[in-house]
Amino acid sequence: MIIRTRGSGNPADPDGNVISLRCPACRQKGTFDALNTKDIHIAGLGDARTTYIAGLRSCPDPLCGGLIFFVRAHLGHVLLTYPPERIDFDSANIPVTVISALEEAITCHANQSMMAAAIMVRKTLEELCNDKSATGRNLKERIKDLGKKIVLPQELLEGLDDLRLLGNDAAHIESQVFNNVGSEEVEIGIEFTKEVLKATYQYSDLLSRLRGLKKSAS
DSSP, X not given: OEEEEEOOOSTTOTTOOOEEEEOTTTOOEEEEEEOXXXXXXXXXXXXXXXXXXXXXXXXXXXXXXXXXXXXXXXXXXXXXXESOOOOOOOOTTOOHHHHHHHHHHHHHHHTTOHHHHHHHHHHHHHHHHHHTTOOOSSHHHHHHHHTTTSOOOHHHHHHHHHHHHHHHHHHOSTTOOXXXXXXXXXXXXXXXXXXXXXXXXXXHHHXXXXXXXXXXXX
16 A cells, blocks of 8 residues: 655645535535645555545635545545534524424535434424424324415425425334435435425515515505
8 A cells, every 4th residue: 555645635736636615614615725735645556446645635715724634536526514504494583493403414415324314304204293393193194284274385385294204214114105215315305395394484484575575565
């Protein structure tokens, strides 16, 4: 094995070692800047396929400047970053208990803990039902009652039960509905949950702000 340092990692780097991602600190997308340190290249003898590059990058936003450590295949995809990239989430006007559950789901997803993430997606639905006083003997019945208490498009209402089953599959071995509970399933589940929360808590605020821009009646 050969370990050496070289290259700056900037866009002019002949290795093409550019790192673009959503900043874990400020959650803005950007191309991360190289520092005044050289990357570490780790290569197997005579085999470029086992070459890896590791180093530090900083967020391009001067108000943030967050640091990440990365490992990538030489001229290939990024294998990992730390802190890991997170799914973005606008928590405006959402109750703290609901935010906490979904943030934990996002954290678990970022750290490749997919089963835990799916369970926390289900927990988010439970907190949503609690906040809206939806009742029932189990989550399936509470989701059905939730549809009587909030206004959602039919597709979102139907999808809530699929989210419940995703979390159920993650927690139990028997009677699984999904073929897998992996990164793709969890990511879609989180994105769907975000849309449900947006429709439940945020659309009315946007409408109020829009109407507030109208001229006063003469």
